[in-house]
Amino acid sequence: MISRLKVLEEENVDIIIGLPDTEQVYESFSIHLFQYINNVARSTGKRRFTLHIVSIKPKPLYTEELRQFIQSNIAYTIVIRYYGHDLEKIKEYVEELKKNNPHVYGFVYHDFKELSNLLRSLDLEVEEV
Amino acid sequence: MVYEIVLTTDRTMMSNHHGKEFLGFLATGPAIGVPEKLWLWLAAPKMKVDELGRPKEAPYGMRKVEAKLIDAGFKAAIIDPDYLDKHLDTMKVLMIGHHDFFAYGPPSSEWWSLTGKEPVNRISFKRFMESPVVRKAKERGVRIIVGGPAAWQWLWELELWRKWGVDTVIDGEVERVIVDLVEKALNNEPLPDYIYVGPRDSPSIEEIPVIKGASVNGLVEIMRGCPRGCKFCSVTLRPLRYIPLDIIKKEIRVNLRAGVKGVILHSEDVLLYGANGVKPKPEPLLKLHDMVVKEIGENSDLAWAHASLAAIKYAEEEYGLISKIMNEYVLNDHRRFLGVEVGIETGSPRLAKIIMPAKSAPYPPEKWPEVVEDAFRIMHENNIIPAATLILGLPEEKPEDVVKTAELLDRLRPYRSVIVPMFFVPMGALKKNKWFLRDHITREHIEVMYKCFEHTIYWAEDIINKFYLKEPYLFPVRMGLKLFLKYAKRRVRNITKHMEIFVKA
Numbered sequence: 001m002i003s004r005l006k007v008l009e010e011e012n013v014d015i016i017i018g019l020p021d022t023e024q025v026y027e028s029f030s031i032h033l034f035q036y037i038n039n040v041a042r043s044t045g046k047r048r049f050t051l052h053i054v055s056i057k058p059k060p061l062y063t064e065e066l067r068q069f070i071q072s073n074i075a076y077t078i079v080i081r082y083y084g085h086d087l088e089k090i091k092e093y094v095e096e097l098k099k100n101n102p103h104v105y106g107f108v109y110h111d112f113k114e115l116s117n118l119l120r121s122l123d124l125e126v127e128e129v
Numbered sequence: 130m131v132y133e134i135v136l137t138t139d140r141t142m143m144s145n146h147h148g149k150e151f152l153g154f155l156a157t158g159p160a161i162g163v164p165e166k167l168w169l170w171l172a173a174p175k176m177k178v179d180e181l182g183r184p185k186e187a188p189y190g191m192r193k194v195e196a197k198l199i200d201a202g203f204k205a206a207i208i209d210p211d212y213l214d215k216h217l218d219t220m221k222v223l224m225i226g227h228h229d230f231f232a233y234g235p236p237s238s239e240w241w242s243l244t245g246k247e248p249v250n251r252i253s254f255k256r257f258m259e260s261p262v263v264r265k266a267k268e269r270g271v272r273i274i275v276g277g278p279a280a281w282q283w284l285w286e287l288e289l290w291r292k293w294g295v296d297t298v299i300d301g302e303v304e305r306v307i308v309d310l311v312e313k314a315l316n317n318e319p320l321p322d323y324i325y326v327g328p329r330d331s332p333s334i335e336e337i338p339v340i341k342g343a344s345v346n347g348l349v350e351i352m353r354g355c356p357r358g359c360k361f362c363s364v365t366l367r368p369l370r371y372i373p374l375d376i377i378k379k380e381i382r383v384n385l386r387a388g389v390k391g392v393i394l395h396s397e398d399v400l401l402y403g404a405n406g407v408k409p410k411p412e413p414l415l416k417l418h419d420m421v422v423k424e425i426g427e428n429s430d431l432a433w434a435h436a437s438l439a440a441i442k443y444a445e446e447e448y449g450l451i452s453k454i455m456n457e458y459v460l461n462d463h464r465r466f467l468g469v470e471v472g473i474e475t476g477s478p479r480l481a482k483i484i485m486p487a488k489s490a491p492y493p494p495e496k497w498p499e500v501v502e503d504a505f506r507i508m509h510e511n512n513i514i515p516a517a518t519l520i521l522g523l524p525e526e527k528p529e530d531v532v533k534t535a536e537l538l539d540r541l542r543p544y545r546s547v548i549v550p551m552f553f554v555p556m557g558a559l560k561k562n563k564w565f566l567r568d569h570i571t572r573e574h575i576e577v578m579y580k581c582f583e584h585t586i587y588w589a590e591d592i593i594n595k596f597y598l599k600e601p602y603l604f605p606v607r608m609g610l611k612l613f614l615k616y617a618k619r620r621v622r623n624i625t626k627h628m629e630i631f632v633k634a
Contacts (some may be wrong), residue, residue, distance in 0.1 A: 076327045
């Protein structure tokens, strides 16, 4: 059973984020994520986003990849949860998320094919960047 | 009493600064010319606590969180950092708040950039997090949640975040989420790493609790949010809400019952309480001040946290409101002045129009320097002593903008005030911009900083001699401060002989 915050994770959008798998930080990833979130907000009318992070970088070091996105956001409520790199667990979580929320999407770094393929197999719309 | 939820912070925050709020700003600087222990004592002495380590006064934001948790039925309390060990066996959640965890806020980052020395608030906080009791708490599985206006700073200290085992960083107004988050922490559920509470999830007035314990120096909020929309500001992103008078009165009474006699009315712009947009209205302000002075009596201190210069000018010119409030409510034999923070930010109408077009409203941004000067004159004539800030290194700033600021500073010389220049720190709508650091200082910046220094030293000596720290028990603090001012004068005048080393641009 996934733990969800009352209020901040109600009427929200869940996005599975596959981060780049390298030491280097790609600023463009954050920039694209920000644009993507704006687009999703426009199309869904939602203002709350839970980002489910899939990354080999440990917590919270992975947030360096998201820092520019976080700093750019002033409008939306953002909740960031971390799942490591266990794709079996991710599959379970996504199936659980989908039961309760029609707005579940994927936003994945282009090299992270394993995750993109998994999310697509679960019928998620996936944006690759 | 057994507390499963302990709220705390480091000494630079858990202090009433000798009952003088403004002295807390010393904690944003490195210990210059005096030993660190003495500097910390000047800035942030220990406070009285009870047998459980509960301080008589605590930071207001933490009091709000404490109250919310107590109202929800949790055993929660703010505990002085020196007494955490009393609760090590029972605490399950440790909540830490701060205004400036790592000294990245203004003015800490500026003093750090200029001197190359870590400000004492950063040193103190790191020492606190490394302390045996906090380490032991973590080893025992206590969950650590951090928050407050400086929560964003953790994004720049990821290694420390990881090393100290902080479970969740939460940024924003937390009243709608904190009870649920703490409940999940107590139940050992997975917690988010980071939460940003957007403006639409800000609490309503009904969701904001009344504090249960006294706040530092009697600070109570009278409103949240600000309508001016200045791009460098994070507070203006939040919806505007006015706290009803009866709630303000309740909180003042909590403070009075605890023996905290003074009041600091907190708002981003006190004069916009009950306002018509950006135009102050007399009735709500007179009612507010009437209620406050009736509650605190003749022999207690009163201050405003912040006021805008445009509102000061408008209120006085339209209604004579500033002089009315000061003469009929504030000033007496005990209260000989009112302290307030104000923002000058820039002396350039061009730059004002770009980054803060509504800061001068209802006057046009082209009139901004006149608004500033008129407001300073009004404050001087009415024994209001402002601590003013201006921002160097704003995005879009040009050398001619800084020259305009220097010219404005010359015009402000006759008015009793302290003026502190700040280096731009990306916040609010500008938070994705770059920081302004020492490597970007130009000659024009040096000139502005020197003018601020000369102005502040001149008036600080006058203020200390005539108004501030007059109580006999504060004699050592007065002397300490005077010594520091003497030292600072000598040091800065020596440094300005070698200005070139600072000019890299």
